[in-house]
Amino acid sequence: MADNKLSVDADSASKSSGPIEGRVGVVVIGRNEGDRLVQCIDSLTLMGLPIVYVDSASTDGSPEAARSRGADVLDLDLATPFTAARARNEGFARLLSIAPNIDYIQFVDGDCEIEQGWIASATDFLDQRSDVAIVCGRRRERFPDASFYNKICDEEWNTAVGESEACGGDALMRKSSFVAVDGYNGGIIAGEEPELCSRMRTKNMRIWRIDQPMTVHDADMHHFRQWWLRAIRSGFGYAQVWWTTRKTGKALYSRELVRAILWALIIPLIAVVGGLFAPIFLLILPAIYMAQTARMAIKQGAFNKFSWKVAALNIAGKFGETLGIFRFVSRLLKGKQGGAIFYK
Known part of the structure; x- marks a missing residue:
């Protein structure tokens, strides 16, 4: 189960389709993302959505950069071990404190830029499909030819559209569905999204990938050591999940x-x-x-x-x-x- 209890008054899925303003909030997580974080938040600010940026001990001025662009910044207390799942849960709780009436949450990693039109298309999809809890789209690499490892990541993102077993870190989620399963399991280090989706499916909630550009990702992976640590992280996640x-x-x-x-x-x-x-x-x-x-x-x-x-x-x-x-x-x-x- 998740590391903190979440609460909400009512299922907002019954609300009719309409503008995304007032209905969608954003949680961004990151650590030392530099210009990537700036691009991420800049792709969101023109939409007029409430944005919470959750920072995990960055030393590159990321919190200040996010604040200067209008984001509400939450600095994680690293006395408790950091996980992306924990960061998203705490970001969601902060988001509800400033925008309690939203219907949907867009989770996005700080090294990703939201594609123009994504949130509107994803919101419209969830408005029409009350059986779907999470919708995700197409992620692509910003610099696929910058390194062999970046190109591998770009290939990984080329997944099938339609009903999916799981989403990734970037996805639009129905608030009531997220709350119904108590959010992410905050102790999971890698693979937290498939674990969350697994619990949702046991409650007859569905996860869907649509053929719509969603995010531009910057893996910034140029060395074998980075790829090796990623493999270690994956193995840890397989075992833990x-x-x-x-x-x-x-x-x-x-x-x-x-x-x-x-x-x-x-x-x-x-x-x-x-x-x-x-x-x-x-x-x-x-x-x-x-x-x-x-x-x-x-x-x-x-x-x-x-x-x-x-x-x-x-x-x-x-x-x-x-x-x-x-x-x-x-x-x-x-x-x-x-x-x-x-x-x-």
């Missing part, structure tokens, strides 16, 4: 956990143990990884160099994910929650 949802009958990320442990732990362990008796096992190990890399690359296009690079990176990423799984298990055994794993 699986542990949180394991008793629901629909545990999330089971497949991802099995794949990571298989490729980064079980296969190498079998090869090492087998090598003690027959050295050929150690020679077979590289062949196994090469064959898997080829299989993944060929599915995307045998003559596409980008596909081969992505396939090789995905295999390597299983080791980072497994390290993240071990980190979660270690924290669990020690009874420690810990804070977010940053890759920027």
Whole structure:
């Protein structure tokens, strides 16, 4: 469950369609986003919407920049471990204190710029679909060609439209639906959106992706170390969300956990143990990884160099994910929650 209780007087879904002013509020979260945060807030201020910016100990003047653009700024107390989920929950609570009558909340990460027309289109969609709790759209990278890693992120955002299992960090949510499930689970470090959506689906709420430009994201990822930390964060999130949802009958990320442990732990362990008796096992190990890399690359296009690079990176990423799984298990055994794993 969420780390704080949320309250609302009535389900606002019954209100008729109309202008977004007075009906939509925005929660932006960020940490040392610099110009990206400025672009994010500037894309929102002309709409006349209440904006809450939740800052997590930035040292680059982000809170001041947000205030100068009319945002209500909430500085998180980092005596409690930081998570994006906790930041969104606290931002939502602050938003309700200044705009209690809104119908919908637009959550957006501080490294994203809202596309023109998105909030109006998303609001109209939710007005027409009372069975939908969350609507999201198309996210794209601002500089997909700036680095190999940015391009990978741009490919990741190319997801199918229609009913979805989950949303990402950028999404428009129905206030009453968000409140009905007590918001995000504030202790989850990564994968908080799928966990939230899972609880919503148990209450017959639906999540939808529409074919509409939503946000422009700036991954700003240029080095292997950033990508590696992102893989560790993903593995930690897989394990934590699986542990949180394991008793629901629909545990999330089971497949991802099995794949990571298989490729980064079980296969190498079998090869090492087998090598003690027959050295050929150690020679077979590289062949196994090469064959898997080829299989993944060929599915995307045998003559596409980008596909081969992505396939090789995905295999390597299983080791980072497994390290993240071990980190979660270690924290669990020690009874420690810990804070977010940053890759920027």
